[in-house]
Amino acid sequence: MQKRFLITPGPTPVPPEVLSALAEPVVHHRAPRFTEILKQVVAGMKYIYQTENDIMAWAASGTGAMEAAVINVVNPGDHVLVASVGNFGERWKKLTATWGAEVTALDYEWGTKADPADIEKALAADPQITAVFVQHSETSTGVVNDIKAIGEIVARTDAILVVDAISGLGASDLKTDEWKVDVCVAGSQKALMVPPGLAYAAVSDKAWKVIERNTQPRFYFDMVAMRKKMTGDSAQTPYTPAVNLMVAQNAAIELIKDEGLENVFERHRVLxxxxxxxxxxxxxxxxxxxxxxxxxxxxxxxxxxxxGTKIGKIARDKYGVWLAGGQGQVKGKIFRFGHCGYFGHSDIVVGLSTMEMVLAELGFDVAWGASVGAAEQVFMNSPVML
Ligand SMILES: Cc1ncc(COP(=O)(O)O)c(C=O)c1O
Structure with missing residues (x-):
């Protein structure tokens, strides 16, 4: 027997309350009971997104929601701007190019943030830009972009702002409406504390005007069809949803509401x-x-x-701990701790102590317990429960 720990930024550990919700008998997706569940999930997601905008939900991984965003707002030949600070910024570039956009890329050194002033300049240089794509939390580097500043800039133009908050939503503050985010995508398997399989988007009125005019062929991910079915008293999804994941999401939302969004953010800040x-x-x-x-x-x-290529393997095989490695250009050069979602102080202790043992085995001169001791001092001063 080996006890296993996921100290990764997705999938993340799932709370017991959510695991037991997953095991509930399957509800039929056309039954009134499912409509109730869907409405609760939509209301809960609005709370987490801090939005009054429409919520879309698909059975898909996070990339599904990214693709949905692209095919609903981008016409072939449209000029778009991508601010890329890491591997998932590269994904915005690939997706928008795949669907025929003329892509202007602002490429930042990995580990740094997008500069809102550059976005302002790029929008001024090409008034034909119809959409700006950026990450909230760039999971491959750990950077969180200044969405508030970017939102203010984009809102002054006719372009819409599309934000990938797949690893950030529910971990770092993101005020969708106040910060003027037009399409904001998320996935269930990070701070939303549910296994992989649900993809979300919150869509503003400004974005709907673009989506309704959009001629890009689309079917499963058509947001117009999704909105028609999902809103109103008899809310459903157009196609069979991941029913049990929705039930689980509802349970996770209850946990987030009980803790309170501000406390959730503060716990994440401390971690x-x-x-x-x-x-x-x-x-x-x-x-x-x-x-x-x-x-x-x-x-x-x-x-x-x-x-660096051996860190993850030793952590996993010897200690049962999944740490994340580097992706793309930083493969083997970095390793990553995830701490979004169902994480408390004990997870950080496990991650840091494993790091010490693994690095010592790989020849690094370790001051035993130093990392754990430093973390303990942060925990002792936490204003919130961990
Ligand atoms: C910021 C970000 N964007 C996109 C994705 C892709 O999501 P998925 O792997 O669920 O398709 C991830 C997943 O790690 C992510 O962290």
Whole structure:
């Protein structure tokens, strides 16, 4: 027997209340009971998104919602702007190009944030840009972009702002309406505390005007069809939804509401800070610019002389702990702790202590317990339950 821990930014651990909801008998998706569940999920997602906008939900991974966003707002030949700060920014580039857009890319050094002033300049340079695509939390680097500032800039133009909040929603503050985000996509398997399989989007009135005019061929991910079916008293989805995941999402929303969104964010802030302080106390370097709102992921540079490709394998095989490796251009150069969703102080302790043991085995001179000790000092001063 080996006890296993997911210290990854998705999939993330699932609370027992959500696991038991998953095991409930299957409800028929055309039954009134399912309509009730769907309405509760929509209301709960509006609370988490901090929005009055329409909520779309599909049986899909997060990339499904990204693709849905693209095919509903982009016509072939449209000019779009992508601000890319990592691997998932690259995905926006690939998706928009796949669906025929003329893509202008603002490429940032991985580990840094998108600069809103660059977005302002790019929009001014090409008034034909119809949509701006960016990440909220860029999971591959641990960076959280300044969506509030970007939202203000894009809102002054006719373009719409499309944000990937797949790992950020429910971990770092994101005020969809106040920050003027037009399409905001999310996935169930991160801070929303449900297994993979549900993809969401919150869609503004400004975006609906674009979507209704859009001629891109689309069927399963057609937002107009989804909105028609999902809104109103007899809400359903056009096609068979992931019924049990919806029941589970409802249970997870109850947990988030009980804790309170502000407390959820604060817990994540404390966990992020503890992870960062722990890493630094061991003499390691953080990969991303330090940011008190970087609540979903902590990325760490692999120290000199350590074979970064072995970290994940030893952590998993010997200690039962899943840490995330680097993706794309930083494969083997960084490793990452996830702490979005059902995470508490004990998960950070497990992650940091595993890091110490694994790095020691790979030849790094470890000051035993230093990272855990630094995290403990952060936990002791936490204003919220962990
Ligand atoms: C920021 C971000 N965008 C997109 C994705 C892709 O989501 P999925 O793997 O669920 O398709 C992820 C998943 O890790 C992510 O973290």
């Amino acid at each position: 992020g800070k503890a992870a960062r302080e722990g890493v630094k106390a061991l003499g390691l370097e953080l990969f991303a610019v330090e940011d008190p709102e970087a609540n979903s992921v902590t990325a760490v540079k692999v120290p000199e002389g350590v074979d």
